[in-house]
Each structure stands twice: as structure tokens, then as C-alpha cells.
Amino acid sequence: MSIVLEAKHINKYFKKPVMFHVLKDINFQVKKGEFVSIMGKSGCGKSTLLYILSTMDTDYEGELFLNNKLVTEQNREYLSYLRNKHIGFVFQFHYLLSEFSVLENVMLPAKKLAEKSHQEIENDAMEKLKMLNIDHLAKKRASRISGGEKQRVAIARALINNPSIIMGDEPTGNLDSHNAKNVFNIFEQLSNEQGLSLLVVTHDEDFAKKTDRIIQMEDGKIMV
Amino acid sequence: MANWSVILNIAKTHLLTKIKQTSTAALGVTFGIGAYITLVCFMTGLNGMLDDLILNQTPHIHVYNEIEPSKKQPISIYDNVNNSFNIVHSIKPKLSQKKIHNALPIIKYLEDNTDVRGALPQIKTQIFYIAGSIELGGNLTGINAIDEAIFFNMGDYIVEGSAEALQNTDNGILLGIGIAKKMSLKVGDRVQISPINGGIFPLRIVGFYQSGIADLDAIQSFTNIKTVQRILGKANNYITDINVKLFDIEQAVSLSKKIEQQFGLSAIDIKTANAQFETGTTIRNLITYAVSITLLIVAGFGIYNILNMLIYEKMNDIAILKATGFSGKDVQLIFMSQAMIIGFVGGVLGLFIGYGLVSLIDTIPFQTEALPTVETYPINMNPLFFVIGFSFAMFSTFLAGYLPSKKAKKIDPVKIIRGQ
Numbered sequence: 001m002s003i004v005l006e007a008k009h010i011n012k013y014f015k016k017p018v019m020f021h022v023l024k025d026i027n028f029q030v031k032k033g034e035f036v037s038i039m040g041k042s043g044c045g046k047s048t049l050l051y052i053l054s055t056m057d058t059d060y061e062g063e064l065f066l067n068n069k070l071v072t073e074q075n076r077e078y079l080s081y082l083r084n085k086h087i088g089f090v091f092q093f094h095y096l097l098s099e100f101s102v103l104e105n106v107m108l109p110a111k112k113l114a115e116k117s118h119q120e121i122e123n124d125a126m127e128k129l130k131m132l133n134i135d136h137l138a139k140k141r142a143s144r145i146s147g148g149e150k151q152r153v154a155i156a157r158a159l160i161n162n163p164s165i166i167m168g169d170e171p172t173g174n175l176d177s178h179n180a181k182n183v184f185n186i187f188e189q190l191s192n193e194q195g196l197s198l199l200v201v202t203h204d205e206d207f208a209k210k211t212d213r214i215i216q217m218e219d220g221k222i223m224v
Numbered sequence: 225m226a227n228w229s230v231i232l233n234i235a236k237t238h239l240l241t242k243i244k245q246t247s248t249a250a251l252g253v254t255f256g257i258g259a260y261i262t263l264v265c266f267m268t269g270l271n272g273m274l275d276d277l278i279l280n281q282t283p284h285i286h287v288y289n290e291i292e293p294s295k296k297q298p299i300s301i302y303d304n305v306n307n308s309f310n311i312v313h314s315i316k317p318k319l320s321q322k323k324i325h326n327a328l329p330i331i332k333y334l335e336d337n338t339d340v341r342g343a344l345p346q347i348k349t350q351i352f353y354i355a356g357s358i359e360l361g362g363n364l365t366g367i368n369a370i371d372e373a374i375f376f377n378m379g380d381y382i383v384e385g386s387a388e389a390l391q392n393t394d395n396g397i398l399l400g401i402g403i404a405k406k407m408s409l410k411v412g413d414r415v416q417i418s419p420i421n422g423g424i425f426p427l428r429i430v431g432f433y434q435s436g437i438a439d440l441d442a443i444q445s446f447t448n449i450k451t452v453q454r455i456l457g458k459a460n461n462y463i464t465d466i467n468v469k470l471f472d473i474e475q476a477v478s479l480s481k482k483i484e485q486q487f488g489l490s491a492i493d494i495k496t497a498n499a500q501f502e503t504g505t506t507i508r509n510l511i512t513y514a515v516s517i518t519l520l521i522v523a524g525f526g527i528y529n530i531l532n533m534l535i536y537e538k539m540n541d542i543a544i545l546k547a548t549g550f551s552g553k554d555v556q557l558i559f560m561s562q563a564m565i566i567g568f569v570g571g572v573l574g575l576f577i578g579y580g581l582v583s584l585i586d587t588i589p590f591q592t593e594a595l596p597t598v599e600t601y602p603i604n605m606n607p608l609f610f611v612i613g614f615s616f617a618m619f620s621t622f623l624a625g626y627l628p629s630k631k632a633k634k635i636d637p638v639k640i641i642r643g644q
Contacts, residue, residue: 095544112549
């Protein structure tokens with residue numbers, strides 16, 4: 001099975017207010033179609049790791065590979081392109097553009113990528129919304145829908161460019177158990193049916209247990 | 225990889241959802257540009273009018289024969305007293321003629337010069353207007369009326385009658401309006417004048433002249449050159465003054481020096497004659513531009529403020545855009561285009577408002593004794609001002625948008641996402 005994401009000897013320091021070694025020699029891989037969760041106590045560095053893996057944080061030591069290509073030390077323009085094309089994001093707080101409609105929110109990353117025509121993008125977006133059972137919300141303003149719905153819209157947005165991997169930073173952390181279960185089911189379905197790789201940081205043990213693999217972190221290190 | 229349709233779409237949505245702030249910012253630009261257009265058109269119109277008041281009537285070079293004492297008194301030519309100390313009391317001007325010697329060939333010579341638009345002969349003389357037993361002192365100037373109308377806008381100052389009527393009427397006179405009032409004369413009446421050396425000549429009034437300067441209008445009248453020559457009993461080569469109009473006023477100084485040297489005449493150029501006048505124009509222009517630029521800078525700060533606030537409000541949006549693959553440059557372009565849209569809309573509206581106000585001012589009556597031909601406030605609607613105004617709107621909004629958008633570009637999405 002091909003490797004989607006690989007981290008080699010990643011070290012990270014916080015320099016302010018005092019020198020602090022956050023991540024200590026992190027090594028792991030995510031294979032294609034794998035559903036991986038990262039668990040650990042608050043402050044153990046799991047979110048920090050996720051932001052490095054997402055290419056948004058470039059201030060680290062070590063090497064990061066996406067689809068077997070070295071990502072470390074690439075310029076910011078290229079990293080933006082990578083995030084756009086290969087990485088889908090789901091955050092704890094839904095982070096939709098509140099002034100845009102649901103459909104526009106979903107379409108935005110694809111418009112940025114500009115590989116398809118407007119019509120194709122709109123069809124794709126509707127398809128993703130339908131798959132997540134929220135196609136009836138398409139024309140609503142993003143600020144007018146409920147939290148669970150917002151999170152599903154965020155997932156649809158993460159999927160729009162058919163990324164290599166989806167990353168989640170506590171995607172269920174702000175949802176009630178019903179919606180959390182819903183989101184998990186969606187992820188599981190994506191992993192099983194579409195062979196999508198998923199990497200999710202979570203506090204929720206029930207959630208983590210159901211994933212293919214759990215990476216346990218403690219004090220900036222991966223526990224085996 | 226700028227994707228303009230997406231960027232402009234986001235910018236548009238941001239602007240439309242914050243329509244109140246957007247319109248406030250745009251109105252700032254609108255008023256700035258509108259005020260600039262109004263001010264600059266009005267002020268330069270006024271300046272132009274004041275300039276014309278002097279420049280139109282004033283020759284660029286005035287050539288005449290100055291009555292003055294000899295620069296070298298005969299005693300200093302005499303070798304025998306070369307090393308002695310001599311004092312000449314009570315020096316008198318040298319006896320010479322008022323007329324310009326060889327005036328007609330000089331005029332022809334000047335007109336052949338490519339810098340010269342026209343060289344017009346004049347005869348200036350003192351006369352008395354005779355009203356019954358009263359004699360009023362005055363000046364009579366012999367002119368080629370139609371040429372004066374062409375080169376020195378004589379027509380603007382003829383309030384009744386016309387330059388053609390003067391040219392075509394033998395023994396006609398264009399009477400100063402002040403004299404006409406004093407003597408209760410109408411066009412078509414006859415006025416008797418008497419030159420200093422005696423005799424009485426009746427002249428028919430073909431029109432009235434009003435320069436706007438009351439003292440001048442009370443003494444000055446015009447007639448044909450031939451009529452003056454006849455009154456004075458002089459030959460038809462008797463010319464006392466030559467007024468030269470140039471294509472380029474900047475040539476006046478050098479040409480006047482050349483004329484003085486070449487013909488031994490006095491030649492006064494317009495810059496020397498009206499030095500204080502140019503200073504006034506420069507300072508008025510300076511004030512106009514200082515006020516206009518201040519207005520536009522204030523508008524620029526308004527935009528800066530609003531964009532800064534907008535960026536603070538949109539921190540989350542910026543983070544999410546960056547997380548989903550928009551580069552820092554894209555984000556900067558989004559905010560830059562918002563600034564430019566505000567500048568464009570505000571600027572265009574400002575041009576319209578400026579145009580409207582200027583057109584309105586142009587219709588307001590402005591009547592003054594001093595300016596017989598002016599009926600409404602003078603306006604100089606130069607398209608260049610509109611171009612400058614619009615460019616400045618775009619330029620100032622560019623600057624006002626640049627700094628906040630640069631900040632947006634640098635925002636680290638990780639900090640914002642973690643901060644929640």
C-alpha cells in the first residue's frame with residue numbers, strides 16, 4: 001500500500017517565552033485509505049504536530065513527505081497549492097466563511113484550484129453535499145445553519161478537491177454525541193468506500209477506538 | 225497563480241455584506257474628489273479670468289520711444305576736460321520726436337519673425353473732450369480696431385458697438401464709458417475733441433469702451449490710426465507705439481532686449497511690467513492644490529481605517545482561506561481589490577459630483593462692473609483635472625489599502641486557529 005504522508009525525525013521548539021522542546025523526534029507514516037487518530041493529553045503537542053503536517057507551520061526540523069515528495073523547505077506559494085489540492089481540513093470550530101452561502105463555501109477551494117469549469121465545480125459541490133445529506137442547505141447563508149450542519153459543510157469543503165488526505169483537529173470536539181457519531185460515520189464511510197486517508201487529532205476515546213490506528217502522544221513523543 | 229474571479233468574488237461579498245462601512249469609505253473618497261474637482265475648476269477658472277484681465281489687453285512687448293536725457297552729456301565727450309571734475313546742472317531730456325523712426329519697416333520686420341503673432345501700430349496722444357465750455361482731459365489712441373480685436377481681445381471690452389464699426393467709420397470714436405456718462409452721450413452722437421496743439425474735431429461715437437478700470441475708462445478713447453494722424457496733422461508713417469503679441473510669452477524677455485539693441489528704442493516685456501501679478505497666480509494655485517491634497521489625504525485615512533477594522537473582523541476568514549489553499553498573496557489581493565473598488569466607485573462618483581457642482585457654479589450669475597463680459601462665475605472645466613482627480617483617488621486608495629492588506633498577507637493561520 002502506498003504511503004500518503006510520512007514524517008521523519010520531526011523536532012519543533014517554541015522559542016517564546018522560554019525555549020521549549022515541543023516535538024521530539026516524531027516518525028510515522030499514514031498509508032493510503034488508513035484512518036488514523038492522534039490522541040494525547042492537552043499540551044502534549046498533538047495539535048502542533050498536525051499544523052506541521054498540514055504544511056501551515058513551516059518552523060520545524062526534520063522532513064515531511066506528502067505522496068512521497070519532500071515538502072519541507074518548499075516555498076509558501078507551493079505549500080498553498082499543496083494544501084489546496086492534496087489536503088482537506090476539518091477544524092473543531094467550523095470555520096466557514098459566514099457571509100457566503102453553504103454552496104459557495106464548499107466551492108471556494110475548487111475555484112481557487114481552477115482545474116474545472118464553474119459548472120463542474122458546482123455539480124461536484126452539490127454531489128458532496130448530497131453525500132452528506134445537507135444538499136437542502138446549499139443556498140443558505142453559512143451563518144444560518146446549526147453546528148452539526150456546519151461541521152458537515154466543512155467536511156464537504158475538505159472533500160471538494162478530492163484530496164489525498166483529510167486532517168481533522170478535534171472535528172467532533174464541539175459537537176454533541178449524536179452529531180459526533182454522525183461525523184465519525186461520515187469519516188469511516190469515506191475511508192472504507194472511497195479509500196481516503198484520514199488523520200484526526202482527538203480527545204474523544206470512543207472516537208479514537210473505532211479508528212484503524214491510534215497514535216498515542218505524550219510530552220512531545222509518540223508512545224508505542 | 226492569482227485567480228481573479230474568485231478573489232474579486234470574495235472582495236465583492238465582503239464589501240456588500242458591510243455595505244454601510246463600504247459606503248462610508250467610498251463617500252470619503254467621493255467628497256474628497258468632488259471637492260477637489262470643484263475647487264480646482266473654480267479656482268483655475270477665477271485665476272484664468274484674472275490672468276486674462278491683464279494678459280489679454282497687455283502686449284507681450286511694448287515698443288516706444290522714451291523721452292529721456294542723453295546717457296552721455298556732451299561735456300564728457302570733450303577731451304580737454306577729461307581728467308577734471310565736471311558737474312552739469314539742470315539736465316533736460318534730449319529733444320527727440322515721440323514717433324518711432326521708420327515704424328512701418330520695423331513692424332514689417334517684426335511680423336516676419338516666426339515667434340511673433342502680430343505687431344500692431346498705435347498712436348497715443350493727449351486730447352481734450354469738449355462739452356460746451358468744459359474741457360475734459362483724456363487720451364486718444366489710434367488703433368487698427370479689427371487687429372486689436374483679434375490679438376488683444378479688444379472686442380471683450382467694447383460694451384456697445386463693435387470693432388468693425390470703428391474700423392469702417394471715418395472719424396469714428398470708441399468712447400470710454402466714463403466719459404460717456406459724464407457727458408451723457410449715446411452711440412451715434414457726436415463728440416468734439418481738441419488735440420493739444422489746437423483745433424476742434426467732431427467725431428461720431430460708434431461704441432463704448434469699458435476696461436473695468438474706472439480711472440482708465442474716464443479718460444481713454446480709441447479711434448482709427450488715420451483719424452489720429454489727421455487730427456494731429458501728421459503723415460501716415462507717424463506711429464508712436466508698437467504692441468507685439470508673441471506665440472510664446474516666455475520669449476518676451478529675450479526679444480524685447482533684442483529690439484532695444486537693434487533699433488535703439490525702449491521695449492518693455494510683459495514679465496517686467498507685471499512681475500507682481502505672476503506671484504499672485506502662483507500662490508493661488510499653491511493654495512488650491514494644498515487644500516485639495518489635504519482633502520484627498522483625509523479620505524485616504526478613512527479607507528485605511530475601515531480596511532484595518534475589516535481585516536480584524538475577518539481574521540477567521542483569512543485563516544480559513546489560507547488553510548484551504550489561498551496563498552498570502554491571494555489574501556492580500558482580496559483586500560487590495562476591496563480598497564481599489566472603494567477607490568474606483570468613490571472616485572467615479574466624486575467626478576460626477578464635482579462635475580455637477582462645477583456645472584451649477586457655472587450658472588450662478590456673477591456680475592461686476594469691473595468685468596463687463598463675465599456673466600456667471602468663471603469655470604475652467606479642464607479634462608486634465610478629472611484625470612488627475614481620478615488617478616489620485618486610485619493612488620490614495622492603493623496606498624491606504626496596501627498597508628492593511630500587507631498585514632493580512634502576513635497573518636499566520638496557525639495562531640488564529642489555535643487561538644480559538
